[in-house]
Amino acid sequence: MPKPKKQSKRREEILQMSAKLFNEKGYKATSVKDIAAVAGIEAASLYNHIENKQEVLQVLLLAVAEKFNAAIDVISVRGIPPKRKLKQIIEAHLEIAFEHRNSVHLILHDWKELEAQQKDKFLRLRNDYQNKFQQIIEEGIEAGSLKAVNSTLQLQHILSSLRWIYNPELYKKPLEISLEEYKETVLNLLFSGIIKE
Amino acid sequence: MPKPKKQSKRREEILQMSAKLFNEKGYKATSVKDIAAVAGIEAASLYNHIENKQEVLQVLLLAVAEKFNAAIDVISVRGIPPKRKLKQIIEAHLEIAFEHRNSVHLILHDWKELEAQQKDKFLRLRNDYQNKFQQIIEEGIEAGSLKAVNSTLQLQHILSSLRWIYNPELYKKPLEISLEEYKETVLNLLFSGIIKE
Numbered sequence: 001m002p003k004p005k006k007q008s009k010r011r012e013e014i015l016q017m018s019a020k021l022f023n024e025k026g027y028k029a030t031s032v033k034d035i036a037a038v039a040g041i042e043a044a045s046l047y048n049h050i051e052n053k054q055e056v057l058q059v060l061l062l063a064v065a066e067k068f069n070a071a072i073d074v075i076s077v078r079g080i081p082p083k084r085k086l087k088q089i090i091e092a093h094l095e096i097a098f099e100h101r102n103s104v105h106l107i108l109h110d111w112k113e114l115e116a117q118q119k120d121k122f123l124r125l126r127n128d129y130q131n132k133f134q135q136i137i138e139e140g141i142e143a144g145s146l147k148a149v150n151s152t153l154q155l156q157h158i159l160s161s162l163r164w165i166y167n168p169e170l171y172k173k174p175l176e177i178s179l180e181e182y183k184e185t186v187l188n189l190l191f192s193g194i195i196k197e
Numbered sequence: 198m199p200k201p202k203k204q205s206k207r208r209e210e211i212l213q214m215s216a217k218l219f220n221e222k223g224y225k226a227t228s229v230k231d232i233a234a235v236a237g238i239e240a241a242s243l244y245n246h247i248e249n250k251q252e253v254l255q256v257l258l259l260a261v262a263e264k265f266n267a268a269i270d271v272i273s274v275r276g277i278p279p280k281r282k283l284k285q286i287i288e289a290h291l292e293i294a295f296e297h298r299n300s301v302h303l304i305l306h307d308w309k310e311l312e313a314q315q316k317d318k319f320l321r322l323r324n325d326y327q328n329k330f331q332q333i334i335e336e337g338i339e340a341g342s343l344k345a346v347n348s349t350l351q352l353q354h355i356l357s358s359l360r361w362i363y364n365p366e367l368y369k370k371p372l373e374i375s376l377e378e379y380k381e382t383v384l385n386l387l388f389s390g391i392i393k394e
């Protein structure tokens with residue numbers, strides 16, 4: 001990985017504009033020239049802020065992956081019932097997805113464009129997140145608060161249903177909904193289902 | 198669209214092998230030579246069975262999209278309560294996804310590689326499917342059998358949770374589970390949630 005450039009407000013803006021561009025055009029189809037164009041500067045000046053396109057992808061993707069992992073690392077060791085842990089990690093997941101809409105979609109496909117070492121790092125973070133998530137589900141099954149259903153299937157069911165908010169296609173027609181309403185609704189549907197009793 | 202080649206058992210095998218290859222390598226990275234290699238014939242002979250790579254993608258993708266649409270067209274006009282319609286379309290969706298694992302994953306990304314006219318056709322089918330699905334949800338809300346929750350959010354919640362089975366990444370480590378057990382579990386989790394009462 002190239003040496004990270006010094007943080008600055010301008011650099012952060014450029015990173016966010018790049019994330020949007022990657023979303024709209026795809027990482028592969030986006031050039032440094034495209035990034036310079038939306039940033040309103042010459043490509044040559046852009047290199048004062050970023051190393052190259054690959055550095056931008058790495059910084060965006062690993063930052064968001066690390067946020068997911070930091071959340072689950074804290075929650076999974078809390079001395080609270082597994083059902084509350086599950087509620088907290090689902091809420092944290094949705095908060096991160098909502099707040100980082102510009103870059104979280106990169107997690108779906110664009111991680112494949114990472115250079116080998118960074119790709120390994122990303123996949124380790126992702127596996128770690130999924131393992132800790134599944135561990136909470138298994139604790140919940142053990143404690144009798146979650147249905148005794150295949151925990152892998154349950155994990156995929158939950159994570160898939162959280163994933164649509166950062167599917168760029170769906171994101172193009174965003175729901176007019178607040179984060180609070182979104183969290184409440186998704187938790188309600190996941191926890192007690194779509195059917196009205 | 199090129200004129201479809203005559204159906205034959207050999208052609209069908211080649212289509213299925215192509216779907217698997219597109220899954221493993223991606224459509225773009227797969228060449229006609231690659232298809233010929235797994236089919237165990239010369240590229241020149243392959244053209245007796247298929248027109249080209251684009252024809253293969255079109256046939257595979259539209260066949261699976263049409264199966265989803267045929268199912269919802271029949272179910273959505275049945276004179277049965279909306280909750281039963283919803284159960285039937287979810288089961289039909291899972292059956293199609295399970296039976297056509299080789300090609301259903303193309304629906305996630307590879308449709309973007311279709312030529313313009315076929316892409317339009319595919320997107321019309323997809324919109325039509327989603328609209329009819331949402332219509333059933335709205336009937337259910339109206340009838341008081343489904344929770345009165347934003348129907349777009351509910352649609353995305355349901356479709357996303359059905360989608361993981363044909364995510365190629367997850368499909369690489371398939372669950373050891375029968376179709377019956379899979380349908381029963383997903384319906385249970387979707388309808389009444391993950392929490393044990």
